[in-house]
Amino acid sequence: MLNKIRHSVQKFGMLQGGEHVVVAVSGGPDSVSLLQVLALLAPEYGLTLTAAHLNHGLRGAESDAEERLVCRLCGERGISCAVKRVNLTELRQRGRRRRSLEDLGREERYSFFSALGERVGASRIALGHHREDQAETVLMNLIRGSGLEGLKGILPFRDGIFIRPLIEVSREEILTFLLTQGIPFSEDSSNTRDVFLRNRIRHQLIPLLQAHYNPRIVDALNRTVSIVRREDDCLETTARRILDTWQIPDSMAGEGAALDISRLTGIPEALQHRVVKGLLEHLLSGSFRITSRHIGAVIDLCRGEKPAGDVHLPGQAVVRREYGRLILSRGREDTPPAETAGTGGRIPGQFCYPIEFPGCVEIKELGRIVRTAFVEKAHREAAGEGSLAVCLDFDRVQMPLTIRNRREGDRFQPSGMKGTKKLKNYFIDEKIPRRRRDSIPLLADRQSVVWIAGHRLSERVSVNKNTKHIAKIEII
Known part of the structure; x- marks a missing residue:
């Protein structure tokens, strides 16, 4: 058995030599065998061992006997032993977490082992899982409807610290080993009950x-x-490369990210799920568990016929679809500052301010200034689409002129068109997200909207060769 364990240690890179290892020892045959194996391998690998025993306080005298056994075994081998006592029943009754005793016990054990490892400077935490544990775990996950992540079972080496040297050894081999070594162990009576x-x-x-x-x-x-x-490793590596190619940062908390949905739907379906999982993990920075339900909701959002929608996740995270874009944000609205500067990401209420020439007016709701002036034709600066400055034919404007946000029934004549179209239809055609539409300043005269700031100028007031008076409007 010892040679088989050596092979596992080497195959999975569990030990390089010289490590300080925390050994989780409950007193049962698996953990006692683990303690003995590592004690035998310690000189070969130059290991320093510290045993860790958590007394759950669930079985009274039996739990105390296990604690004494572990302390005695460690003392005989000159291994220091740290013991912690908890009362899981009391913890659950206090409402610390609405979880089963089994889950709560696991959480307490890993918390204890990790804290002890940090305190003693250990680089490895050894756990006593074996082949039968692996088989049981796979069946448990299969029954629960797990994907590949669950079906790959208990990892031999996880998170660069947790190692399982017995993972390729059977329960029968463990019991034979203990018998031949003459090492006592405890049998947990709760293991005979089919409660779990x-x-x-x-x-x-x-x-x-x-x-x-x-x-x-x-x-x-x-x-x-x-x-x-x-x-699973192949899928994970491929998904990671895709995220790297898309330049998705390792952590998006506080910043968020955006990508074209066509990129996501253009890769195989299995990778779509894996990439979305990676995106959500980056967004939540590992602070919340990503479930298949979360991933499926985002995939459905991308594949749905509706051009807009959102999925709310733990930690104030939101995944939003805006036409062909997928926007991920956390703890804030992901709204471009050019459209909502000074609003804190909030959509403003209705606003309307008169425009004079020359002059300035503040749009308080947006934290913006509108500045106007007359310019000579020779000095007119051409402003392309998307600019927050525009020149128009002042003589074709039907005063009064105002700067405001949208109103029901607004119409607009896009440059190059003879007729008008509803502003609502323009927003839809241009795929401007609904939540941004109230934050876009509109220059309007008595007849219609003449400029959608940052987007398009109306054909009706555009400058041409016959223009005599040019008015310049810019938003700063």
């Missing part, structure tokens, strides 16, 4: 599969894990 799903899988489902379907089902599931892990 894992126990039911261990005591009922796996024996059923072995008896009626495949006597080597544990081996088959472990092979499946190896295959799935390779496939």
Whole structure:
């Protein structure tokens, strides 16, 4: 068994030599075997070991006996042992989290191990999972409807710190090893009760599969894990390269990001889900768990027929569709400052200010200044689409002139067109998001809108060779 463990350690790069390892020891056969194995390998790898035992306080005297056993085993091997006591029942009753005792216990264990590792300067935390644990985990995840992420099971080496040297060893091999070494261990009485799903899988489902379907089902599931892990790693690497190509930052918290939906829908469906997962992880910076439901909602948003919509996620994160664009933001509205400067991202109410020549007027709702002046034709500066400055034929304007935001029934004559169209239809045709439309300043005279600031000038007031008086309007 020791040689098999050496092979696993080397294959998965668990140890390089000289590490300080925190060994999680519950007192059961798996963890006691792990402690003994690492004690035997310590001189070979130059390891420093610290044992960690969490007393859950669930089984009274039995839990205390396990604690004493772990302390004794560590003392006999000259290994320091850190013990922590918690009362999981009390923690759950206090309403700390609405979770099962099994989940709460796991959370407390990992929290304890990680904190201890930081305190003693450990670079590895060793856990005692083995082949049967792997098979049980795969079946649990399969029953719950997991994807590849769940079907790749328990990782031998995770997050650069958690290692599982026994992951390719069977329970039978562990028990034989302890017997030949003459090492005592405890049997957790709760493992015999089928209260937890894992126990039911261990005591009922796996024996059923072995008896009626495949006597080597544990081996088959472990092979499946190896295959799935390779496939998953390939997908993950490809998705990461795609995000790098799209120049998506590792963290978008506080900044957000935007991309063309056609980019996303142009890659294979399996990669679409993986890329969206990566986008959401970047957005939430690992502070919230991304579920398949979150990913599916974003995919549906991209594939839907509606040109606009949004998906709200944990942590005040929002994924918004604006026609062909997907915008990801967190904790704020993702609104371009050129359109809503000074509004804090809020959509303003109705506003309307008279325009005089020459002069200045402040649009308080937008935090902008409108400046007007007359200019000579020879000094007129051409302003392209998207500019916040424009020159128009003043004699063709039907005064009074105002700067305002949209009103029901507004019409506009885009340059180059003979007729007019509804402003609403123009916004739709130009794919201007609905939430931005009230923030766009409009220059309007008595007849219609003559300039959509930052977008288009009306044909009716455009400067031509017959223009005598040119008025310049700019928004600063």
